[in-house]
Amino acid sequence: MTSGTIHDIGYRRYDGRRLGRSYVLRSLYVHNLRAAWGLGRPARAKVMPFLLAAIMLLPAAADVAVVAISREPELLWRYSAYATYLQAVIAIFLATQAPVLASRELRFHVVPLYFSRPVGHLDFALAKLAALTTAMFMLMAVPVTVLYAGGLINQVPDPGGHALRYLSALAGAALYAVVLSALALAVAACTPRRGFGVAAVISVYLLSSMFVLSVQGIAEARTNFAFAGWMGLLTPFNLVDAVQVRLLGAQKSAVAVPPAPLGGPVALLLCVAVVAVSIAVLYRRFRKGADL
Amino acid sequence: MPIIATQGLTMRFPGVTALNDLTVAVEPGVVGLVGANGAGKSTLIKILLGLLPPTSGRAWVLDLDVAHQGALIRERVGYMPEYDCLPPDVSATDFVVHMARMSGLPPAAARERAADTLRHVGLHEERYRPIGGYSTGMRQKVKLAQALVHDPQLVFLDEPTNGLDPAGRDEMLELIRRIGTEFGISVLVTSHLLGELERTCDHVVVIDGGRLLRSQPVAEFTADSGTLAVEVEEGRDALGHRLADAGLSVRPDGRLLLVDVAGEHTYDLIRDAVVELNLCLIRMERRRHHIEEVFTAPQDAWRQAPPMPGPPPPATAPPVPPAAPVGFTSPPAGPPGGHPWTPPPGGAADGRGSGA
Numbered sequence: 001m002t003s004g005t006i007h008d009i010g011y012r013r014y015d016g017r018r019l020g021r022s023y024v025l026r027s028l029y030v031h032n033l034r035a036a037w038g039l040g041r042p043a044r045a046k047v048m049p050f051l052l053a054a055i056m057l058l059p060a061a062a063d064v065a066v067v068a069i070s071r072e073p074e075l076l077w078r079y080s081a082y083a084t085y086l087q088a089v090i091a092i093f094l095a096t097q098a099p100v101l102a103s104r105e106l107r108f109h110v111v112p113l114y115f116s117r118p119v120g121h122l123d124f125a126l127a128k129l130a131a132l133t134t135a136m137f138m139l140m141a142v143p144v145t146v147l148y149a150g151g152l153i154n155q156v157p158d159p160g161g162h163a164l165r166y167l168s169a170l171a172g173a174a175l176y177a178v179v180l181s182a183l184a185l186a187v188a189a190c191t192p193r194r195g196f197g198v199a200a201v202i203s204v205y206l207l208s209s210m211f212v213l214s215v216q217g218i219a220e221a222r223t224n225f226a227f228a229g230w231m232g233l234l235t236p237f238n239l240v241d242a243v244q245v246r247l248l249g250a251q252k253s254a255v256a257v258p259p260a261p262l263g264g265p266v267a268l269l270l271c272v273a274v275v276a277v278s279i280a281v282l283y284r285r286f287r288k289g290a291d292l
Numbered sequence: 293m294p295i296i297a298t299q300g301l302t303m304r305f306p307g308v309t310a311l312n313d314l315t316v317a318v319e320p321g322v323v324g325l326v327g328a329n330g331a332g333k334s335t336l337i338k339i340l341l342g343l344l345p346p347t348s349g350r351a352w353v354l355d356l357d358v359a360h361q362g363a364l365i366r367e368r369v370g371y372m373p374e375y376d377c378l379p380p381d382v383s384a385t386d387f388v389v390h391m392a393r394m395s396g397l398p399p400a401a402a403r404e405r406a407a408d409t410l411r412h413v414g415l416h417e418e419r420y421r422p423i424g425g426y427s428t429g430m431r432q433k434v435k436l437a438q439a440l441v442h443d444p445q446l447v448f449l450d451e452p453t454n455g456l457d458p459a460g461r462d463e464m465l466e467l468i469r470r471i472g473t474e475f476g477i478s479v480l481v482t483s484h485l486l487g488e489l490e491r492t493c494d495h496v497v498v499i500d501g502g503r504l505l506r507s508q509p510v511a512e513f514t515a516d517s518g519t520l521a522v523e524v525e526e527g528r529d530a531l532g533h534r535l536a537d538a539g540l541s542v543r544p545d546g547r548l549l550l551v552d553v554a555g556e557h558t559y560d561l562i563r564d565a566v567v568e569l570n571l572c573l574i575r576m577e578r579r580r581h582h583i584e585e586v587f588t589a590p591q592d593a594w595r596q597a598p599p600m601p602g603p604p605p606p607a608t609a610p611p612v613p614p615a616a617p618v619g620f621t622s623p624p625a626g627p628p629g630g631h632p633w634t635p636p637p638g639g640a641a642d643g644r645g646s647g648a
Contacts, residue, residue, distance in 0.1 A: 011412060011475040014405055014443035018367065018396040027393040041381045042422060109377040113438060116341050116371035117394045118363050 025123045032131030035104075036097050045100075052093045053139055056086055060143035064150025073156035079144045079169030080241075080250035083176050086143075087237045090180065091205040093139055098184035099197030101128045102282070107192040111289040125282035129182060129275075136177035144169050168248040176240045179271050182278035183236055189285040208235040216255050229258035233270055242267035293355055295320050295446055295478045296340060301349035303335050303502070310335040312502040313349070318480075322472035324489035324496040324510075325482040332502040333482045334374070337448050340480075341366060354445055367396065370439035374450040374482075377435060380424030384415055384434045387423065388441050395442035402441075409437045412475075413467060429460035436467065440477070447471065449481040453488060465492050486582065490514055519579040520551045522562055525572035534565045550579065 031040075038046035060082070067076050083090060105111050114124055148166040156162060187204050188197035212235040219228035232238035232254055242257040244250040246264025257263060294317040303311040310332045327333050338344040340353050342362020351358045353365045378387065385406060392402035410419045413433040418426070423434060432452060439447050452468065453461045469492050472479050483489055489496055489510070496513060498505040524531055532549050535542045538561050541552040551558065559576075566573045 012408065013476070014397070014401065016401050017398060018442075019398060020396065023398075024394055024396055027390075031390055031393075040386055045381060104379065108379045109373070109375055110379055112373055113371070113377055113391060114394055115343060116366060116369075117391070117442075118367045118396060119394055 021118070021120070021123070024117075024119055025127055028119065028124065028127035029131050029134075032101050032128050033134055035100055036132055036135035038100075048096045049093065049135075052089055052096075053142070055089050056093075056139055057143050057146065059086065060146040060150070064146060064154070067150060067154050067156070071154075073151070073154065076151050076154075076156060077147055078251060078253070079147060079166050080172050080244050080248070081253035082144050082147070082169070083140050083173065084237055084241055084253035087209075090136070090139065090176075091202060094136070094180055094184040094205070095198045095201040097135065098132060098181070098188040098201055099194045101132050102185045102188035103192050103194065103197050106189070106285070106289045107194070111286055121287050122279075122283055124286050125279055128282065129178075129185060129279060132181040132185060133174075133177045136181050137174055140173040140176060141170055144173060165250070168244070168250060172240065172244040172248055172250065175243060175271060176237075179240055179274055180236055182275040186278035186281040189282055205236065209237065211235075212238060213255065220256065225256060226259050228256035229263060232256050233258060233267055236274075239267055239270060239274075243271060294318055294352075296323070296351075296353055296480065298336075298351040299349055301336075301339065301351050302347045303332070303339065303344070304347045310502050311339070311346070311349075311499075314499065314502065314504050315349075316497055316504050316507050318495055318497060318507070320478045321494035322468065322479045322481065322492055324493035325480055325499070326484065326486060326489060326496060327482075327499040328484065331499050333499065334450065335502075336499070337371070337450060337480075337482075340448070341369065341371060367442075368445045370442065370444035370447040370477075372435045372439040372447065372449045372452060374454060376431065378423045378426075378431055381422050383422055384410060384419040384426075384430075384437070387434065388437050391438040392441040397442055405441050405443065406437070409441045410434075412440070413437045414463065428455045429457070429463075432456060432460070432464060436464075440471070440475075444477060446478045446480065449479060451482055451484075453483065453485065461488070468492050490582070514580045514582065517579045517581050518553050520553055520558065520562070520576060521545070521579050522549045522551055522576050523547055523574040524549075524566065525574055527569055527571045530569055531565055531571060534569060535562065538565065553578075 034040050037049050060077070063075070063077050067073060077085070105114075111124075115121065144166065148162065151162055152159065183204070184201045187200050191197050191200060212231050215231050216228040219225070219231065229242075232242055238254040238257070241250075241252070241254040242263055245252050245257045246260065247268060258267065297317040298314050301311050301314040302309070314332075314336070325333055325336070335344070339346050339351055339358060342353075342358045342365050345359065354368055356365045356368075358365060382390075388406040388410060389402045392405050393399065397405060410433075413436050415430060415433050415437065418430065423431065426434070432455075436449070436452065439449070449468065453464050456464055465488055468479055468481055471477050472492075472494070481489070481492065490513070493510050495507070495509050497507045522531070528544070528547065528549060532542050532544065535549070535551060540554065540558060540561060543550045551562065553559075562576065
């Protein structure tokens with residue numbers, strides 16, 4: 001071997017293990033989860049997600065403090081309503097972080113490097129959806145957990161009921177996470193530009209909720225409460241709240257939810273449809289983006 | 293065993309035929325893939341990676357069928373795209389480690405291989421900085437490193453010298469050469485700079501319009517053309533006439549004389565002529581073919597110009613000067629057409645003859 005320097009030990013072959021699909025999928029998931037929080041990227045990429053997470057946490061901490069000082073347990077916020085109260089913060093988190101996962105690798109043409117390796121197109125899309133869902137769940141579940149823990153510390157009455165409501169709120173948070181992430185990823189993947197992605201996600205959220213709120217206002221003024229409830233299915237936060245109210249036994253936080261027997265299943269079905277369509281959109285988008 | 297084999301490979305897009313009945317097989321080593329833009333190179337790589345099903349025909353990479361063993365192929369090959377494919381806000385180390393894991397390497401092995409590979413391609417301390425601040429040369433190295441990090445048996449390098457300055461180009465070519473020889477990894481490298489391929493490759497495949505034009509070892513492309521190039525300081529014309537009189541086939545080419553080698557005695561004749569005319573001989577070298585000639589020369593002429601000794605008939609002149617072989621083969625009286633090769637009394641048509 002003609003070695004240039006004393007450190008040059010020449011090329012070494014790799015005879016070690018090569019792990020299969022589940023390892024690659026897991027690595028991809030962790031990579032995307034870290035990217036959603038700006039980890040492994042420069043400091044300025046971490047500012048937005050952690051700032052928003054702190055803002056999410058603030059009301060819960062303040063509320064626990066109020067309960068502790070005033071000794072009035074009914075001041076503790078309802079767990080299931082937390083996401084609805086803070087939907088603006090959640091929407092901003094979605095708008096800033098969904099393009100990071102959905103379009104960053106399209107914009108910089110990194111996608112073909114994945115598909116020239118043993119990474120499947122569907123796995124690629126699923127890992128991204130799972131990663132953003134997890135990040136969103138963390139964003140919403142941590143403050144709710146703070147509320148619950150604060151309630152326990154302050155010895156609010158009916159601990160069993162609180163535990164039940166807490167668990168159902170966690171299930172609701174998981175549903176919020178997957179539906180909101182799916183919608184935001186599908187919208188953000190449509191443009192490789194980050195700025196457009198942010199604007200598109202926030203406007204889908206804002207326009208749909210403004211439209212639904214105004215129609216609901218008119219319907220309620222005419223005492224057509226059922227119609228107002230059904231209209232609620234057209235905006236993501238209201239849609240998930242309908243499932244929470246009708247299937248998870250929560251109290252209503254949105255303006256209106258669809259009536260009892262059909263409302264819950266229809267809302268859940270719609271959630272599933274949103275996720276399925278979003279996966280299909282992501283799959284097609286990344287397939288196209290894989291053009292060498 | 294051939295590393296890449298195709299059989300009647302055809303790829304039609306709406307309105308375009310990217311590959312047309314391509315049948316070729318290449319052995320391990322450094323293989324160049326040449327073709328103009330749009331000749332079908334990228335389409336071929338995509339098919340070989342198993343990412344694009346061909347319209348018809350079959351292809352094998354490392355003895356694996358691209359039609360239904362694409363995943364196995366993608367585990368065993370590396371791919372360096374032509375265009376920029378790096379995220380700017382990640383360090384080269386993190387990026388290459390991630391790509392190693394995407395190929396199935398466990399975390400510890402991925403880190404170790406990434407450090408090794410980046411060192412081999414020549415990235416040192418800068419590999420901890422975000423890629424956004426890298427020069428084009430450094431980016432090309434990162435792209436190469438991610439293609440090699442999982443120790444593939446074959447790498448596809450698409451235009452690896454694109455955008456590099458001459459020094460970076462030399463470094464990259466040297467690296468490709470080392471990948472083939474020292475690392476023991478077969479390479480399929482595309483380029484439209486044929487001189488580069490002559491330097492790095494063992495074998496060159498030329499495709500044009502999706503069709504196979506030629507597949508040969510580089511040695512055959514650059515074989516001896518059977519022509520001597522002779523340069524003297526002054527008196528080129530005089531020497532030319534003297535050699536023509538001696539029965540050699542001689543043509544002018546700029547400041548040079550091209551002499552067809554008719555055997556060992558040709559060298560002696562030239563030497564003697566130079567001495568007798570008391571000229572100053574600058575050089576005398578055997579002309580080699582260049583891969584470029586595949587494109588510039590008419591096909592038939594090229595095929596008929598083997599590196600053969602013996603007196604060639606005038607019609608089979610090597611194609612370097614595309615003009616008809618006129619010149620010293622006729623007596624010094626020359627054709628009356630005022631050709632620059634007639635002696636000065638005949639009247640030079642342009643200024644070139646007056647210096648003699």
